[in-house]
Amino acid sequence: xxxxxxxxxxxxxxRHSGIRNQHVIVCIDTDNxxxxxxxxxxxxxxxxxxxxxxxxxxxxxxxLAGQDPxxxxxxxxLLMDLFPVETYLYSRSxxxxxxxxxALHDLVAKANDQPVHNLLGGRVRDAMDVCLxxxxxxxxxxxxxxxxxxxxxxxxxxxxxxxxxxxCPEADHMLLKAMAETYGNEMRVKSWDFSGxxxxxAALAASEALSEYGTCxxxxxxAPALDLDGLREFRNxxxxxxxxxxxxxxxxxxxxxxxxxxxxxxxxxxLGGLRPCQRVMVLAESAHADALLGTTQxxxxxxxxxAHLAASAQAVNWPxxxxxxxxxxxxxxxxxxxxxxxxxxxxxxxxxxVTISESRIxxxxxxxxxxxxxxxxxxxxxxxx
Numbered sequence: 001x002x003x004x005x006x007x008x009x010x011x012x013x014x015r016h017s018g019i020r021n022q023h024v025i026v027c028i029d030t031d032n033x034x035x036x037x038x039x040x041x042x043x044x045x046x047x048x049x050x051x052x053x054x055x056x057x058x059x060x061x062x063x064l065a066g067q068d069p070x071x072x073x074x075x076x077x078l079l080m081d082l083f084p085v086e087t088y089l090y091s092r093s094x095x096x097x098x099x100x101x102x103a104l105h106d107l108v109a110k111a112n113d114q115p116v117h118n119l120l121g122g123r124v125r126d127a128m129d130v131c132l133x134x135x136x137x138x139x140x141x142x143x144x145x146x147x148x149x150x151x152x153x154x155x156x157x158x159x160x161x162x163x164x165x166x167x168c169p170e171a172d173h174m175l176l177k178a179m180a181e182t183y184g185n186e187m188r189v190k191s192w193d194f195s196g197x198x199x200x201x202a203a204l205a206a207s208e209a210l211s212e213y214g215t216c217x218x219x220x221x222x223a224p225a226l227d228l229d230g231l232r233e234f235r236n237x238x239x240x241x242x243x244x245x246x247x248x249x250x251x252x253x254x255x256x257x258x259x260x261x262x263x264x265x266x267x268x269x270x271l272g273g274l275r276p277c278q279r280v281m282v283l284a285e286s287a288h289a290d291a292l293l294g295t296t297q298x299x300x301x302x303x304x305x306x307a308h309l310a311a312s313a314q315a316v317n318w319p320x321x322x323x324x325x326x327x328x329x330x331x332x333x334x335x336x337x338x339x340x341x342x343x344x345x346x347x348x349x350x351x352x353x354v355t356i357s358e359s360r361i362x363x364x365x366x367x368x369x370x371x372x373x374x375x376x377x378x379x380x381x382x383x384x385x
Contacts, residue, residue: 001030001031001032001034001068001069001070001111002030002031002065002066002067002068002069003028003029003030003031003064003065003066003067003068003069004029004030004031004065005028005029005061005065006026006027006028006029006057006060006061006064006065006100007026007027007028007029007057008024008025008026008027008053008056008057008060009024009025009026009027009361009365010022010023010024010025010053010365010366010367010368011023011024011025011332011361011364011365011366012364012366013299013328013329013330013331013364014328014329014330015297015327015328015329016327016328016329017135017327019044020044021042021043021044021297021328022042022043022044022050022366022368022369023039023040023041023042023043023299024039024040024043024053024095024099024368025037025038025039025040025099025301025332025356025361026038026039026040026099026100026102026103027103028064028069028100028103028104028107030069030107030111034107034110034111035107035110036069036103036104036105036106036107036108036110036351037102037103037106037301037351037352037356038098038099038100038101038102038103038104038106038301038305039098039099039102039298039299039301039302039305040095040096040098040099041095041098041099041269041296041297041298041299041302041324042269042296042297042298042324043090043092043095043368045089045090045296045380046090046376046380047090047092048370049092049370050092050368050369050370051092051096051368053367053368056096059082060096060100063078063079063082064078064100069104069107069108069111070108072104072105072108072275073275075100075104076097076101076273076275076276079096079097079100079101079272080097080272083096083097083272085247085248085272087226087247087248087251088225088247089225089245089247089270090269090296091247091270091272093272094269094270094271094272095269095272096272097272097273098268098269098271098272098273098302100273101268101272101273101274101275102268102273102274102301102302102305102352105119105120105274105305105308105351105352106305106351106352107351109350109351109352110350110351112350113350114350115308115346115347115348115349115350115351115353116274116304116305116308116351116352116353117308117309117311117312117346120274120278120308120309120311120312120313121278121312122312123311123312123346124311124312124313124314125310125311125346126311126345126346127340127343127344127345127346128293128307128310128311128316128319128320128322128343128344128346129160129319129320129342129343130160130319130320130321130322130323130339130342130343130344131158131160131161131162131190131191131319131320131321131323131342132149132153132156132158132160132161132162132323132326133161133162133163133164133297133321133323133327134146134149134150134153134161134162134163134164134175135149135164135381136164136165136166136167136195136381137167137168137171137172137175138167138168138171138377139168139171140168140170140171140174142171143171143174143175143178146175147175147178147179147182150179150182150183150187153187154183154186154187156326156339157339157340157341157342158342159186159187159188159342160187160188160189160190160319160342161187161188161189161190162189162190162191162192162193162220162321163175163176163189163191163192163193163216164193164195164381165192165193165194165206165210166194166195166197166198166202166203166206167197167377167381169206169209172206172210173209173210173212173213176189176210176213176214177213179213180213180214188216188217189214189215189216189217190216190217190218190318190319191216191217191218191219191220191243192206192207192210192216192219192220193220193221194206194219194220194221194222195220195221195381196221196223196224196225196227197224198222198223198224199223199224199230200222200223200227200230200231200233200234201233203219203222203223203234204222204234204237204238207219207222207238207240215240216240217240217241217318217319218240218241218242218243218262218263218318219234219238219240219241219242219243220243220244220265221243221244221245222234222238222242225245225247226247226251228254228255228258228260231244231255231258231260231261232258232259232260235259235260235261235262236259241262241263241290242260242261242262242263243261243262243263243264243265243292243318244260244261244263244264244265245265245267245270245294246264246265246266246267246270246271246280247270247271248271249271249276249279249280249283252264252280252283252284253283256283256284256287256289257287261289262289262290263289263290263291263292263318264280264281264283264284264289264290264291264292265291265292265294266280266281266284266291266292266293266294267293267294267295267296267306268302268305268306268309269295269296269298269302270294270296274305274308274309277293277309278309278312278313281313281314281315281316282315284315285314285315289315290315290316290317290318291313291315291316291317291318292316292317292318292319292320292321293306293309293310293313293316293320293321293322294320294321295320295321295322295323295324296324297323297324297327297328298322298324298325299324299325299328299331299332299333300324300325300331300332300333300336300337300354301332301333301352301354301356302324303322303324303325303337303344304337304347304352304353304354305352306320306322306344307322307337307344307345307346307347308346308347308352308353310344310346311346320344322344323339323344325337326339330360330363330364331360332356332357332360332361332364333354333355333356333357333360334355334356334357334360335354335355336354337354
């Protein structure tokens, strides 16, 4: 079996909030009619530029045509040479590698009538606990909208959320106070997510103030990106575990070696696929640290890939964040992934276990185009249509 070509399908979907998100669906064909599907997820983030899909499609086909898809290690190395590590959260190189890596795993698993998690070492769990996001507020006028989001999460059966905080302390306090009064102990907070927006001293003061309304399980990104010293200073003073997004395998080593975190936030969209995520989680195990699986709010293809990764990962001891399919109005699959009792269920069947709808891909087709950069805060936080 040899790869014959790579096809890219840019699509756009709207969240229920009205935000338009762009993705690229990856299709890898072979000379014996097997096909694998992947996803470059949620490209509507800074930096405010996009690659040319036609040019990228040709580059990928030139590089991969004639290659044996079973040689996953060799193909990963080739992709790393073409699209190197960039060490920032929404790296375009990592998105490209993510899409191709997922498609290769789907292809090889389907060709062997196996689920993807069997390629990753087998299954240690059937589902992963996940939480719904409550997005950052810039003003107190947004509190009522976030309370509606909490009610929606509760109605879906979720009892765990993560809350983006730090931009408007008054709004954060109003929301947590109302949440405690409305739900008591029925609704819990997984994390206060500062997204690296504050100096560690400000994040520490904010997290201590927020504890007036109860606690959370962990604190996410309480210092600017790559501020290892700041993370360490926060962790040394925090009563709560600290988590940070891993930007590369070396970054994971720096975070662990420097005593900066308790938990590695591991995501295929950041690291460029499933294989690098596995290596980072081995680092976590070696350091007696934990891992959680993060998200950029993937569609069902990317979410299914994360479910298979979770199925095979011993180091994942914290709830994940992969609830993208619940946030979007439409998707490119039939049926999609399953959420049950606040968990993401590992799909059954060969490959990723989701059925691609080429008619939906056509319906959602839209060229990649830059989002308006007139409101940088809204673009960064994905909080405005």
